[in-house]
Amino acid sequence: MGCPDHKFVIRVFLFGRFSKIFEYGVDLDMRTIISQVFPLFLIMIFHTGLSCTAWGGEPDSMWWRVAGSQKTRDGGMSFDFELHMTGGHEMPTDVDIFCVSSVRHGTSQTRTYGPPDVFRKSVAGDSNPLLVTVYSGRAERIEIRAGASFGGRRYYAGTVVYGYGESGKFDPDALRVEAAPEWPGLSLVAGENFYRAQTGTPISVKCAPAALSVKVFENRSSAGELEADANGAYIYIPPHDETLSRSGYRSKKDIVFEAALPDGLGVASFYIPVYRAFYGQTNIWGGLALLLATAFISLGFVAVWGRRFKPR
């Protein structure tokens, strides 16, 4: 269940109001407009500006969002993460965060990942969203996991980023630990690399243990509920997005998978940023036609004007 259809609600409200106005017919004057229509617009603006959570229809969940990344002066990279808590709750104060870092080997064709190094990340504060910065000093795949309890429920959130720092240093705010806790939750299907997930390309996640239900959200709007395939994977293909296509190559939309875990284990989420598909909306026949047309025109040009031959 996602947000109710805002547009529908507003339209009903709007027509209701206008119906009343039209009942007054010709008596509609400026005072009526100011006293009735203007507050109506204020209400509309207020309604559309509200977050989904105010509708109370969305299940509570905790989810990551990658806010940005930048190179640091020492040759490393830092990622800014936001940990969000929906459902109008405050952020729990006892959030556990772990970074599972695997160093990349080989080329883009022969890519493999070494045994993971696990770091526990200490965070201060309980703001919502909770801001977390993760440092990368190597070419590595960093899986960020968070777990927290709130109101008798357990929440898990995960995401993956690819760092390409060159400093060789480790995150100064992270503490190396033996292993990450065995938390239930969602993860990208092993072997697949979503270095840059694009619209129109399938994203598949698995849940361990098997989820009661898995929903997917695009920019926090519900994009539906997913069914597991024969392998137990949940596959979602983000549709091409005109707004994303029009904007630059850095623009992205937030895709969050949310799983209701069985046996009261809680709620798990997995975040992945999706960029516009490069060459997702192409026309090869149009391109070939243009290429051939240009070549024929050039050929004609050579035939008519290019009659000067190089001496043998």
Added chain:
Amino acid sequence: MKVRNIRSVTQHLGFLILMYGGRFGVRLGSALPCFACPFVPGCGGYCYLMGLQGYIGFGMGALTGVGLMTALSWFALFVFLVAMLGKLWCGWICPFGLVQDWLSALRGKLGVRERQITQRMKRRMAMVKYGLLAYIAILPPLATLGFLHEDFYLPFCDICPGKSLLPLFAGETRYLALNFDNGVSLGFSIALLVITGIMLVGMFFKDRFFCIFCPLLALIHILKPLTALRLFKLPEACTGCGTCRRVCPMDIEDVYRQRTSPDVQTDECLDCAKCAESCPADGAIGLKFLKFKLFLSSRSYAADSRKKS
């Protein structure tokens, strides 16, 4: 072994390594002074122009500390490679150069004669490569600073016919398509296809047609004072027969016209050494690495080559 055979071997080896090397773990970095296209899946190295646009453009924000050192180290590697081999990269290694040579060979097989461009026209066309260098230097920073759409971040790659043609050898056809993502990508894809169409015809009728416009050739020429490998001429040995002018794929006249100085390395010269191979005068034209003469023209070599061809 004839020079032209050695050149053919190095060109084909270069093509295989630079186009398919990545599939076998070859990574030659992003400072190569030739058209090793990064849009070829599994390529063995990248053309420096891509790195240059990246560092000028979207890498600008990272040009501090180690980021600056990385950019400078790639530039230093590019300068070193140019200093060592000069324009041998163009005439002996460049994969796109070899594709042009294949088209010339096809023209020869079909019995079509090569067209000639007047020197005046060629001089005008040659200025385009310096214009392209300015285009590479100006547009990416404007995109980074927000004055242009973000999709201007690789403005040269987006109009380079190497991007549309070289990936075909790896089975990649997507760069021949019109890209309707947004206005900028559509504009670039139209420009790319129009340029590719013109270049295909040009490269068929004229040897090394694209090299006239190649900004990498211009960039290598700017570094000419550092290059160890040079073409030279001994004017006193020249008989003025004009063979060098006829065999030159770039129609360079300077080698023929130069009567005073040994420096005949012009901005268009590819160091292919065809002039030295064909020159019938003993010791008139040669190729040297620092002070070591690698090849010198000779009457017997030229006569032998002519007989075999």
